[in-house]
Structures are given as C-alpha cells and as structure tokens.
Amino acid sequence: MELQELLLSAMNDSVSKTYLQQGSQSKISRNKLVSILLKEKKWPKEGWDDLTIEMLLNELALMDSNNFPSRCGVGEREGRIYSSMVSRRHFRLSHGVGRSGDLGEVQPKAAGSSILSVLTNSLLLDLCRTHVSRSVSDVFLCPTATGLSISLVLLTLAKEKPGAKYVIWPRIDQKSCFKCILTAGLQPLIIEPKLIGEELQTNTDEIERIIADYGTDKILCILATTSCFAPRACDTLEVIGRLCKSHNLFHVVNNAYGLQSGKCAYSISQAAHHGRVDIFVQSTDKNLMVPVGGAIIAGFNKTLVQKIRQNYPGRASSSQFLDVFITLLSMGSNEYTRLLKKRSENYKYLKNRFGALAEKFSEHIIQTPNNQISIGMTLSNIGSNLPESERPAVISKLGSMLFLRSVCGARVVPCDQTVKSIDGYDFQGWGSHCKEYPYPYITAAASIGMETKDVDLFVEKLEECLKKLSKQTEEPENPS
C-alpha cells in the first residue's frame, strides 16, 4: 500500500471522510503534476511550489542505490557522502549523471539521478523549441560552463572531419570565447569586424576570402557569436549559415546569453532555415538565473548532438541538473516569458534613461541596431583636456568608481589601441572587438532578472561619477 493511503487509513476512525478526501486530493493533484511532466516531458506553464519539487527530488533520491536501506557496497564508487551538509545540498543524490559511454546514458545504480538528467534535458528541449526554433532537434545540459562546452563541441567536430584544424572566428573580445578554440587544439582564423555607422558588424566578405584561401578541407567550422557587448553586433548568422551550407562547413554559434533575446534567437532560427546551423551553445547561469557552471548544447542535427554527448568522457556532476531542474519547475514557462518581456522593456528603459544622461554630458548613445542587449555610450569628453597618453587611465578609473558604488557589470573601454597577447595571438584594441574604435565608451546591458530600479540606480550612480570625474581632471578622488 502507498504511503498516502497508509496515512489516510490510519486516520479513518478519527477524521471525517470529507477532510481526508481533501488531504488525499492534495497529494493526488501534486502527483498529477509529476505525471503530466513524465508523460509530456514539457516545461509546465505554471511554476510548482517548493514542496512539490522537494517531494519529487526525495522520490528520485530513494531510487539511487546509495540510499537503499539495506545495501552493502563493495565497489570502488559507492556514492558515499561523508558530510551530511554536503549530502543535504545535493538532495542525497551522489552518483552524478551519465556513464562512460554517453553523458545521456542511464546509470543502473542511480535510476533517480538518471531520471533527473532525462527530464532536465527534455525541459530544455522544450524551452529551445519554444524560444529559438521549432526545428531544434536535440538538446542537452553540459555540466561545464560555456567555454569548456564549446571546446567539447569543437573536439567532437574535429573527430568528424580529420585534418581540418582551422576555426573561422569573427572577433569578439571575451577571452574564453577565443580560448575555447585553443584548448581544443585548433587554430583560429580571426575575422576583424567592419564598422558600419557606429556598429561593428561581421565582415562576411573577409570570411569568404579566408575560406577560399585556406580551402574547405582544412577549415573545420565557423564559430559565430550572437550576444556580445556593444558596439559589436550579433553576427549576421544568416549569411554565415548560407556560407557554411554552400562550403559544407560546420556552423557553431556561441549564443552565450542570447537565449533571453528574441533577436539572437531569431537569427539562429533563420540561419538554420535558410542556411545551416549545427550547434548553438548557451550559458545556463546567464539565461536561466542559476549559479555558474553549465551550458545548454543544442542543435539542428540530432546525430551530431548525440555524438557530442557521447564524446564526453565519463560521468559528470548532477549539481547543474539539480539547479536547472529546480529552477525551471519553480519558474514555469509562463513566468519565463514574462521575464523575457520584462527584459525587453528594461532594454528600452535603459536606452532612454542612458540617452538622457548622455545628452547632459554632451555624449551620445552608440547606434547599434543589431544588439538588443548591450548599450554603449561614448566617453568622448572625459579627460579631453588632458594629454592623449593620460586619458586612458582617467577613463578606466570610471570603472572602479562605479564598482565602489556597487554598480556591477558596466564596462568602461578606453579604446587606447594597446595590444593584448593571448597564447601568441595579438589583439590590438582588446576590449573593443576591433583594432581602433573611434571613441572610448561605457556599456551597460539589460539582462534577464534585471529590475527597473537597477536602471535607475545605475544612471544615478553614473551621473555622480561623471560629475566627480569631470572635476577630477583637476583634483583626484581620495580613496576612502
């Protein structure tokens, strides 16, 4: 007999039937939520309460062998956990997910953890199909952050196309976007952007030229990027996708925090439809508000996605699965849609308030129609009375002044054309995505979970700093 029935029958003589029916009803309606989830494998529209989520997680834990009441363990890995604090934070799941053969494979000793992994991937597939494209064919949560996840993708592609060691990479100045190519033992072919108006766009002519130069046999893929800091634009994926299709190159998209942006999602969808997108990768923390540590690897080619999953050697932590699973269930898809809408509104609000501030200081918002997340404002007048060599230091200072005022995430780019070297590759003007951007600037982004008061506070603090800084070309701030 089941637990709920046991309890009900135990109370039969002391509580009236009506009341017990209700208690039972409560359990039934929760079981029903689980039942629908298991059957449809879709992201529930309405979020679940924590009690229901914990009930399910406890049930899963019971199915893992480390929680069998009378088990005896004589293996080398028995899921023993020393600290009860650690055990508790993992809801007593300890076997991780996957097997040596495949990250998606079921572990016999850990049926509960396996269900957790299968369901999480199903929810993510539903999410990607709804918010990116109906044609997405497979998805899985890779329990490593975006950088290493892209390396894993590239390593798998490399096995598919032996001899091809080049990766065409439209420059984006975030170090791990670049490093993930090197980690995989491949060689980047860096494509500098074109300046169109004030926006930095993909130089597709240059890409075509490079393909011709190196030959399609030697080129593994194009690794394009959607989400990025202004004034860089989302890469022109559709054109790139067509190139990849016609030249038979893999097309990998670094969609780091683009899942939250309709613009980025639409680009991917169109590129896949009219050309080719093999894999697109996005961060779980930046798009789903969980702690750092996971990426969603998705694709339009089921076999390829599966090969990546199989290329993952050995088991992996189930911690990221827990975070994503709990969050998706707790949130519900309706709330996610609401959060995306709110983000989009915040973007507009930020643009307006930022713009008004810019005007006050005789600066302006950089026009970047193809970047719907990050916004840049010129910093042409800071230290404009100083010798050119002293300006970058003054401009850079704005960043730490803001941080000291609890403003996080604003990026100040002095655009001083100094050269940064990464693993032997030199980048002039590092930080600005190009060798020589015409003005120094500051960026701010509207990302998921942001609140309107973040914008208000930012604009207020920035104004305070800009005022202070315009005085300080005379006298320096005293570090308190």
Place this chain on the structure above:
Amino acid sequence: MELQELLLSAMNDSVSKTYLQQGSQSKISRNKLVSILLKEKKWPKEGWDDLTIEMLLNELALMDSNNFPSRCGVGEREGRIYSSMVSRRHFRLSHGVGRSGDLGEVQPKAAGSSILSVLTNSLLLDLCRTHVSRSVSDVFLCPTATGLSISLVLLTLAKEKPGAKYVIWPRIDQKSCFKCILTAGLQPLIIEPKLIGEELQTNTDEIERIIADYGTDKILCILATTSCFAPRACDTLEVIGRLCKSHNLFHVVNNAYGLQSGKCAYSISQAAHHGRVDIFVQSTDKNLMVPVGGAIIAGFNKTLVQKIRQNYPGRASSSQFLDVFITLLSMGSNEYTRLLKKRSENYKYLKNRFGALAEKFSEHIIQTPNNQISIGMTLSNIGSNLPESERPAVISKLGSMLFLRSVCGARVVPCDQTVKSIDGYDFQGWGSHCKEYPYPYITAAASIGMETKDVDLFVEKLEECLKKLSKQTEEPENPS
C-alpha cells in the same frame, strides 16, 4: 564595531561579565580556527563542527557582489539566482570560480568564491603532500570528473609538444579511461598486460618496443593507471617513470581511486623520485566521499600544473569546491588517516572472509599482490556442467542476483573473450583487462568509507547466490 562586540555590549547591563566572556570566547576560538586556516593553508587536524563551517561560508557569501545589499547590476552576468532553493544549496555563492584566463584566477566580483577556491586548492595540496609525496609541487581541483579532467591534461600536453599525437596506454578496462584519450583527439597505443602468476602486470618490454617503433617525437605521453579491478595490478610506475625520463616523454598517472591506498601513493612517489611523473589525477568522489563531479589534478611540475589550469577555458562551477571544502574541514586530517587505516583493515578482512567462502565452493582468491584495493575470486565451478556456450550467461546472472539483494559494486566477469568495439578500437575479453584470462571471476573492493558490516553482508549474500546458482543449473530462479 563588529557584530559580536555589538551583541556583547547590548547585553552588558543584563548579563554578568563572566558569562559574556564565555560567549565571546566561543566566537574567538572559532575565528581562531579560520585564522589558522588562512595563515597556514593546511588541512586542520581536527574536524570543524557544521556551525563553524557555515559561519565561514556565510562570511564568504557576503563578499560576493551578488549579495551586496544595495548593488545594481547592469552586466550580462550578475549572479542572480531565481530559486531560493537553489540559492540556499549553494550557500548563496553564484559566480562560480576562475576567470577566462585561469581557473585559479581571482574574480573581482566574487572575492568570497575566490577565497573558497584558493583555500580548497591549498587543502588539497596539503593532502597530496601528506599522503602521496612531499615533492608534489602544485594541485588544483578540476570541477569535472576524472575522464574529462584527464582529457584536459592531455590537451594541454599536446599544446606543449605539437606533432606528438600518440598516447601509450597500458590497457585498463574502464571505458572512460580509454575515451579520455580519444576525446582529446589523440591516438592510443594499447599495451596488453603480461600474466605473471595470476596477476596482470604492465608489459614494460612492449612499451619500450613501441617507443622505439613510433619514435619519441610522435609520442606525447604514457598514461598509466594505479587503482583498478583485480586481477590487474597497479602499473609498475617506477619503471614507466624511468622510461619517460630517459625518452623525455610526459608521464600522466590515472590515480582514480588510488589516493586512498598507500600502495598506489607510494608507487607515484617512487616513480617521481627515481624517474618522472608529470601529472597524476584522482577522483574527488572516490577518494573524499563527495558526490561525483570533480578531480584533483596534481603534479611535480608547478609550471605544467599551472598551464593546465590556464588551459581551462572560462569559468567553472563552485559546487565541487563547496563539497570538497566542507568535507575536508568537517573531517579533519586525523579522521582521514583513520579512514585510510580502516580501509586497509577492511581489505584484509574482506580477503579473509572472501577466501573462506571461496574454499567452501572449491574456488580460490586470485593472487594479486600488487592490487591492494580490489580482490578477485574465481568462478570456475559455476555452470561447469553446462556446454561452454551457455556458461557466460549463467555466470553473468550472478551479478544481477547480487544487485537484487542490494549488493552494489561487485563485478562478475565471465571472461568469454567476446570483442567490444570502442570508437573503432577492438578489445577482446573486455572487462578482464586482457584478451584471455584463464578463469571467470568476481571482484569486490575495499574502498574508503566501507564498513565491516558491508563485508559481512556481501559474503552472506554471495553465499546465498552461489548456492542458489549451483542448484539453478537444474532449475531457473523465478524473477519475482
């Protein structure tokens, strides 16, 4: 004024000084534990209580920007956590560890998480120096399980020695030990073992031959293994280490669950002393009783360890750091020593009881003096009256019978010489580490955290199954 002082002074008029001094003393003595930890960066001898550990973790959380009370976030990654259940399980740390440049690098936005990472690595260094070798020069926690961690090591080595694509690999039949080579895009050179008595030992002559054949320029490294299932022995690391030294090859040791075994540790230490060991990798879950998901990458060459850390592209989850940090502090090094001693005793106890059982069924314990963790017992008599073709199925059944009786981790190997193919490589006799082992057998291991009653229960259940099985060659068990 500090919190504790505030509280004390608030009570000054109502509680006598003596009592408050004690309350204050309690805080001071806890702070002192932290102070010593920060200063000495050594694993404390005595374990801490949970209250002290949580106190420290809360303090760390306060230093991460996502917990600043009045912060405003305008970046693309602000450490926002949607679900309070998720936030709580990470002690409100959300920024992960590392930066794009280096897994060990400090994150300005997350000073608390950074301290967590630095301290965890320090404790692990102390552990490795105490339990493996004083000469270990650097160590870090890699937040991926052993398989992917070894891939990352190999990828880094490959960048150090371009053109070398071969990995010499004394065969060990655990899939992810093999796959990690392929994932890294390298090619294995498989060394079959020699049968010495009943033990499978490293065929070092064959290794020498292969080195001569392929040439040292083409060979990246030897990837040896310590901990393994009987009847395979721990590789003869000292000889391999000498070969690596003389031929200038990298020597990587897969020490998966060998940290808990004095024998494995000693082998590494000797090989490093008399020859060369560059890197040895071990699982956190198997050696430290935390959930699956991390590996300890350690080495005798500080620069190389650092290069691996720097080769990790991007940030990583801090979840594994939390698990290891909490566990090490909670356990204390004295308790770890006690656990290792207990494991060693259990190994002997298991061997005795297992041996006595073997005798009853006219089997014997396989002599494997160079494997101090796993023990094998022959299964020569199961189904010995059946046609040869039917025996493997009967023998294999023993495994599921045991699992059905809650025995986990026992491995039944029918030794039927069938061939398994992994990514194009064929392995005859897969599961037994060699092409043709003379008898079928079952293995059991004494690993850390095992209790004496696990052994008792195992022997009892095994006896039950063996009896049932000897009858069943007549009539089959009814699956209930």
Place this chain on the structure above:
Amino acid sequence: MELQELLLSAMNDSVSKTYLQQGSQSKISRNKLVSILLKEKKWPKEGWDDLTIEMLLNELALMDSNNFPSRCGVGEREGRIYSSMVSRRHFRLSHGVGRSGDLGEVQPKAAGSSILSVLTNSLLLDLCRTHVSRSVSDVFLCPTATGLSISLVLLTLAKEKPGAKYVIWPRIDQKSCFKCILTAGLQPLIIEPKLIGEELQTNTDEIERIIADYGTDKILCILATTSCFAPRACDTLEVIGRLCKSHNLFHVVNNAYGLQSGKCAYSISQAAHHGRVDIFVQSTDKNLMVPVGGAIIAGFNKTLVQKIRQNYPGRASSSQFLDVFITLLSMGSNEYTRLLKKRSENYKYLKNRFGALAEKFSEHIIQTPNNQISIGMTLSNIGSNLPESERPAVISKLGSMLFLRSVCGARVVPCDQTVKSIDGYDFQGWGSHCKEYPYPYITAAASIGMETKDVDLFVEKLEECLKKLSKQTEEPENPS
C-alpha cells in the same frame, strides 16, 4: 582580529583594494542593520534579507553554552540535541528562553537565546505602540497560544485580588475563549448580547446589573473580545473600560486576531484612554503569519505585565521567538502596513462580491458595522421548502461541500437553537453567539495575507454550492 578582516587581509595580495573594500562594505552595511536594531530596539522599516537574518542567528547561537567548542557539561540540562535535523531547525539554539524566576529573565548559559528573547519583545512593543496605542507600556511574547495565555493572565490577576473568582464574559462562541476561564479555576458570568438591528452588541446594562449583583470584591475582571465572527460586533470596549475604571475591576481584552484591524486597535486605545484596559492578548499566528503557538501579551500597566511574566513557571520554548523574530525582520514594518491596507481593501472587496452573490440567491449581507473583519450572509432560502426539523442538516451540509472544494474558513451556522454544554455550562444556539439568531447564515473573513483571488475563488465556489444545494432539496449529492 575579526573574521571579515582576516578574510580581507588573506586576499590582500591577490585582489585589488577596490574590490575588497566592496566585500567589506557589504559586511559593514549588514552589521549596521544589526547595530541599529540593538540600539534603537525598533522594528526596521525595510525587511532584511535571509542572509542577514541567518548571519545574526548564527552569531546568537555561538553565544549559547551548548555551542561552546571546548565545553564540558556536568549539569542535568546541557542543551544537548540528539538529531542534527532538530538542531538545524532551531538554528542550534536549545536552551529555550526565560528562567524559573521570570520568562523575561536572562539565562547565563544562553546569552544568545536571551538576546533573541529581549529583541523579539522589543520589536513587539514597537509594533503594539505603532498599531494599537502609544501608551502601551509593556509587551511580551508568551510561547503558548491565545487560550492558555489568557489563562495565565487570569491566574496572575487572581493572585493580585484574592477572593475574587468571577469573570464577567460577554458571550463569544469560540470554545477556547470560554475554556481559558475554567482552566484558571475561575467562574464565568456570561453576558448574552443584545440584537441591535442585525448586529449582536455588548449588553452593557446587563454587565452593570451583574456587577451590582455580585459585588466588585467577588469579581476579578471583565474579559471582553474584539475580533469575532459576524454577526457579533467588537465589544464596546470604551464603555466596558469606563465601568472597570469606576468599579476598580481588571479589564482584559481578548484581541485574538484584532491586531490586524484598525477598528479593534482603536477600540482598545480609546478604552484605555477614557477608561481602563489592563491587558490585551493577541495571537501571533493570526496576526503575524507564523505557525500556531504564541500570543502577544500587552498592557498599559508595566508592573502588571511584568507580574504575568514572572508568574510563568520555568523556562519556555524559544521556537516561537525564532518564528516571530525572523518574520518581523524579514517583513519590515512598511510591509506590515501594506499588508494591513491590503486586508482592509480585501474586506471591502469581499463585502461587495459577497453582496452581489447574496442578491442572486435572494439573500442579503448581514449589517454589522462594528465588525470590520468577518461578514455574514443570510441563508434563509436553503431548504425553505423542507420541514423545519430537516433544514439544519441541509444547511450544515454547505460547510462540508465548501471544504470539499478547498474552501477553508467559511463558517455555516444553521441557528437551530440546540444546546451545547461545556463543562456544565449550557449554551443555546452555540455558534451564533446568542440564543436565537433570526436566520441561518454563512460567514467569511478578510484576514491578513489573504489575496484577492481567494475572494474570487470563494465566491465562485459558494455560488456553485448554493446552486447545487438548491437543486438538492430534490435529489441529494452523491458523496464521491
């Protein structure tokens, strides 16, 4: 050196000063919240986040002797906790609050628990002064629910006025309101209400008559009630207060869930100002949304409040203090004000929607201008075609039909004048606060924490039931 400083200095060489200043700032600003709380002992306007609350509770736990790291216990009560699950839910506080001499007294062995108790009472004093009357002189949390708390009040009063054993009690049909008199070994003098319009009001003439009859020496106090189910009104406290003052009787007010109602609070305040109120008692769960188990005992006479506290024999659980403390800090006083406003709006909304529904079924809302929490609707037409003897059963059925539809808290009163006996006292018409109320009715209340959708759902379900019921006078519902 303090923990925070230790951590900061440990990182000094690896993180820039700016960043660490921020981490430190975060701790300082949290400490400041605590500092202000300790100094002003006022309810903070803005709620605290959980991290800050837990930080404070951990700090308090450290001051209790059961958490001293090297303590040795040789007493009969050492605060040992067997289960870590239990320890954790009490934030490791185990010594309870109070001492044998006084519930408010400080425990030397438990300075942390003592601070918890002192602060909680301070916050409650601030709350009562703000929301009831500036003249409230003392308040404490009694860790027993309202019933037993009132008994404790009466027992203390009885010691102050030996020989006086009668308690004048304007009838209110909630059993524990009556039982608390009997538990204290006192004798109730029951005052039946007057029907004014449709409202049941205090019969103050009768009270005066009773006082004259029994004599003030024999009468201990008047125990009046504010919050109650319609159609009973809040007692006319001002008149009662004047009577108590002129006859020198104690005036105790059962303000069970009246703290949330401006009307009830104002009555108490006016009665204290123009006449006399000694003590008023209210539930923590009903007013502050914590689990059942505590009451706030407040008074306008500091000495008397103190005597009650001293009359509490022995120690008490700190669990209720934890609940109230956490809740008040988490909520902040601004949020409480907002919740009260919302409650008041819900009351109006409920009245409107309830009224519209009444009209549909040819019923009406009972006019009770002196009850601003509970609303009654007549049920004159249910079963009106049935014989009088069968009607009560049909009407009562409405209650269980609603519960079956997850409607909680609606009370259906058939008003059938049957007699209920409690400990030898007979109450005709029990449930309706009077012997013979003219119609059967149903009540619903707008209490704190209610949401608008509760009202909507209630009205919808009630309509559904009423429809079903009006049919059922023909054919009965099938209990599923």
Place this chain on the structure above:
Amino acid sequence: MELQELLLSAMNDSVSKTYLQQGSQSKISRNKLVSILLKEKKWPKEGWDDLTIEMLLNELALMDSNNFPSRCGVGEREGRIYSSMVSRRHFRLSHGVGRSGDLGEVQPKAAGSSILSVLTNSLLLDLCRTHVSRSVSDVFLCPTATGLSISLVLLTLAKEKPGAKYVIWPRIDQKSCFKCILTAGLQPLIIEPKLIGEELQTNTDEIERIIADYGTDKILCILATTSCFAPRACDTLEVIGRLCKSHNLFHVVNNAYGLQSGKCAYSISQAAHHGRVDIFVQSTDKNLMVPVGGAIIAGFNKTLVQKIRQNYPGRASSSQFLDVFITLLSMGSNEYTRLLKKRSENYKYLKNRFGALAEKFSEHIIQTPNNQISIGMTLSNIGSNLPESERPAVISKLGSMLFLRSVCGARVVPCDQTVKSIDGYDFQGWGSHCKEYPYPYITAAASIGMETKDVDLFVEKLEECLKKLSKQTEEPENPS
C-alpha cells in the same frame, strides 16, 4: 497512479527491470517502516535515516489544508506563513496541534499535524511503558516546559476536588518546582527533609502530621520529586504513594529528568503498584535531548490524563511534537537503551574520578545512595582559614571560575543559611534543599548524552580551579 510507480514506468524502456525493482524496493521498504509504525504505534527498535523521516513529514504536510494547491482561505486562521525560512523549519506544518476542546483532538483542517500529534503520543506511551511501568495507561506531550505543565496538572486536579487548595510539597530547591504551585493559585505546605547520614530524605512522618493537621478535604495532592541535585535523595515515593492511597489524595510526581534513571523509574513504578501515583511529569529536553519547551505528562489513570488534556485551552504549537517525533524516530529505542546504559556507566565513572580528586584535597564524596544522577563533593577546606563571613563569597567564586573554563552545570552551594524569599515564602539555606546543611559542597551530574571526556575535562578543570583557589586565599585571581 502513485508517484513511485509513475517514475518507474517512465523509465521502463531505458533501465533494466532488475535495477528498477531495486529502486522500487527501496521505497517499499521505507513505506513498510511507516506502515509498521502506523499499525503498531510502537517506538521502532532501529532508528530511521533522515531521508525516511523527511519523506514522512513531507507527506504529512501535504495533508494540511494550508498546503492544498488550489485552496482558498476565508477564515481568520488559515495557516499562512510569511517567511519561507519559518515555513521550512516547521516542515510547512503551521496549524499547530489540538483543538479548543482537547489538546489531543484531531483538526479537520490539519490532518497531517493531527497524525503527527497522535503518533508522537503513541511513541511516548511506548517509551513510558518500557522504561517506567507496564501499567502506565496514558501519556501526552504537553508543549510547555515542566513548570507550566505541572501547573496545568494541578489546575485540572483542583477542578476535580473543589475546596482543596493545599499542596504538600517535600522541599526541593529548584524555583520552578515551587512556583508551579503558586501559579496554579494553590498553597504549598512545605516539608523540610530529614538528614539521614549525609543524605536528605523525605520526612514522611511530617507529611502524615500535616495531613492530620489540615485534613484530607483541604489537601489536593502531594507533589513529590524524583530527580534532584545531591545531597537530596529521590523522594520515598512508595511510602508517599501508600499515604495518598489511604488518605485519598492525588499523587503527582515531578520526574523532571528522572526518565533517564532506572532508580527514579522504579520508584514511580513501585509507588503506583503498592500505593498510588496519578500523574508523573518529565521534561522532554532533559530526557530526550531536544530543545527546551515540552513535557511528557503521563499517568496511571487514563481518565485523569484525558481530563488534563481537555483542560488545555485551545490549540498548541506543533514544534515540540516535531522535535520529539524526529528525535525518537531518528534514535530508535535500542539506541535509547544504549544511551541510558552509557549514562549509568558515566555516573559510576564520575563518582570514581570525583572521589579520587576529593581525596587529593582532603574532601569527600557525599554519601547519597538514593540519588543515582547527581553527586556532591564537600568543599570544607576552601577558605577555611578565612573568617566565617568571608567564606561563602570565596566558595561561590568556584562556580564562575568553572564556567569561565567552559564547565557548565556544576553547582557550588556555600550553605550559608541566608534566606531567600519567593512570593512571600522564606527558604533558609536556599540551594541546599534544607535549612542548614553541614558543609558547603559542589555537585555534578551524569545525564543522558554525556560523554566520558566530559567527566575527564570536568575533573581536570575542577582540580585546576581548586588549586588556584587554595592559593587565592592569599592573592585574588585577575579577571582577564
């Protein structure tokens, strides 16, 4: 379909039947534990793991109306909880236990909480029957500490025997033991003890004299005490029980921490068998290692126990039920027996080591054969060279010196015959249970949960203090 079945069937195609059977088995075996508990209502011999306990508590929470998924609340008490931290610590149970009619009554709105209460009381009944007497007829957990619980008992008895206002009370110098009589509005008749050898024993002759003096009609009960600090002995319950029987007086036993002592339990059992015991009351924290706040009210007269339960006015906190329920299940009765045995051994060990220390300082252990918990050692030589008037201060100092060294629970009694007044009653020699005990002394107790190292540490610290103190009659210690 049930949750577990749903999960199993969802995995049917991906995991082999054998493995799933095990997962299911794990759930079944846990359900079986619950099933046996519900059926037998006995304390399980083996403790449960936390996962099983939480599983059951979650299931109970689901049955309480505040957790119904689609409920709408229109009452005055809806179990709403504001803070998720508070909700979580109560496992989402918020309705408390009991109803206005009876603390043991079932709440329709809270079937889960009701089951919690019923089961907890069943386990306690089993415990009392096993460890006190088979004849115990009823037991309940009273969610107030011992003092108020005894008051509640006395108040109920007083209603049973109107006119009887005296309570015969063999003196015990713990304030709340005395206050609980006054709180109930009753009058104590204090019986000073007899000094037999060095032990303070019940003066039963004096009791007989008092009964004769006051008359049995005026006397409500004898309130005797078992567990107490040496040199007082456990009251001679058997004689008192016979007196109560022959004079028809209620016999109430304050068994505060006596449940853990075979001696106390046996006394109660014999008194009930040969004479009369109506009710015996014991603390939950002191006997079961939970936080302060509850008492176990047990009796040999089912009707009387029930009347006490019914006399409790209103609802009560379920927090104490949670603590006791979790602890009993987590512990298991075998472990309790082991803890009692350990306590008894510690008593002997403490006596030996304490005795050896006494000899060193020319003191001796006070002979108290009828106290098997607390042990006294004379302090005849401290300050013996000082004037009599200065000695008490020096002796008292020993207490704070010990506390300063983290020794809790040792009581130092200077025996200076000063008078303490409690509510108008004067006690000469307060602290020593009698007017004039021949020597000053210090006591220590062996209570449940104590560890051998507590004894060692105590003796060591006491020696240190005694040495210091013997010097200090010359020069005073410097308070650091």
